[in-house]
Amino acid sequence: AQKVTQAQTEISVVEKEDVTLDCVYETRDTTYYLFWYKQPPSGELVFLIRRNSFDEQNEISGRYSWNFQKSTSSFNFTITASQVVDSAVYFCALSAYSGGYQKVTFGIGTKLQVIP
Amino acid sequence: DVKVTQSSRYLVKRTGEKVFLECVQDMDHENMFWYRQDPGLGLRLIYFSYDVKMKEKGDIPEGYSVSREKKERFSLILESASTNQTSMYLCASSFPPTRRRGSYEQYFGPGTRLTVT
Numbered sequence: 001a002q003k004v005t006q007a008q009t010e011i012s013v014v015e016k017e018d019v020t021l022d023c024v025y026e027t028r029d030t031t032y033y034l035f036w037y038k039q040p041p042s043g044e045l046v047f048l049i050r051r052n053s054f055d056e057q058n059e060i061s062g063r064y065s066w067n068f069q070k071s072t073s074s075f076n077f078t079i080t081a082s083q084v085v086d087s088a089v090y091f092c093a094l095s096a097y098s099g100g101y102q103k104v105t106f107g108i109g110t111k112l113q114v115i116p
Numbered sequence: 117d118v119k120v121t122q123s124s125r126y127l128v129k130r131t132g133e134k135v136f137l138e139c140v141q142d143m144d145h146e147n148m149f150w151y152r153q154d155p156g157l158g159l160r161l162i163y164f165s166y167d168v169k170m171k172e173k174g175d176i177p178e179g180y181s182v183s184r185e186k187k188e189r190f191s192l193i194l195e196s197a198s199t200n201q202t203s204m205y206l207c208a209s210s211f212p213p214t215r216r217r218g219s220y221e222q223y224f225g226p227g228t229r230l231t232v233t
Contacts, residue, residue, distance in 0.1 A: 009156075031218065032219075033218050033219040035221060037224075042226065043204070043226050043227040044224055044225065044226045044227065045206065045208075045222075045224040046224075047221040047222070047223065050219075050220075050221050052218055091158065091159065095213075095218075095219035096219075097213040097214075097218050097219050102147070102210075102212075102213040102219045102220075104149075104161070104219070104222065106151075106158045106159040106160075107158055108156060108157060108158035109158050
């Protein structure tokens with residue numbers, strides 16, 4: 001069984017603050033993939049990043065960065081200098097490949113509100 | 117750009133009605149998925165399909181069925197709608213996983229907010 005825990009259900013920050021969204025996962029598979037998605041108020045989930053279990057390099061994309069630590073089963077997401085447009089629900093997801101099928105498990109999401 | 121469209125953004129149905137939710141994708145994806153999203157529960161997989169006419173149950177298939185007659189179209193059917201099926205329904209599609217590249221990201225539609233009264 002696989003599980004994704006996003007312990008922070010709601011976070012509020014003031015614009016320009018940095019914010020980190022936590023994601024902790026559980027899986028028995030040795031090969032797995034982690035994702036982050038953003039769901040703005042319009043409702044459509046947007047893919048942000050994919051990371052496989054063999055690549056523990058951190059990644060930075062503009063104001064976004066991701067910290068993958070296999071030792072703590074965490075895949076945290078940091079937004080630097082937050083902006084109002086970052087207000088959304090963010091989902092962490094875990095996928096394991098199993099003979100042609102992929103079972104994707106989502107966390108419950110973290111609602112981020114950036115206050116101007 | 118990948119485009120996943122859903123037939124309705126908002127839908128109101130009465131208890132006992134048969135409800136069809138349609139989803140169409142234009143990226144030739146083999147895999148298609150139906151989720152429901154409820155506050156505090158995140159996204160839960162109802163059904164997915166890995167090929168035309170093929171389907172697999174997800175985590176919460178009870179009360180739902182699906183149809184995939186064409187590669188680009190995946191329909192979710194509520195045979196007899198009930199109030200506990202009031203929810204946001206999200207359709208998604210992706211390429212199938214491969215041994216070399218593993219799992220692909222999913223592309224989502226805008227969602228259908230269904231209210232059953």
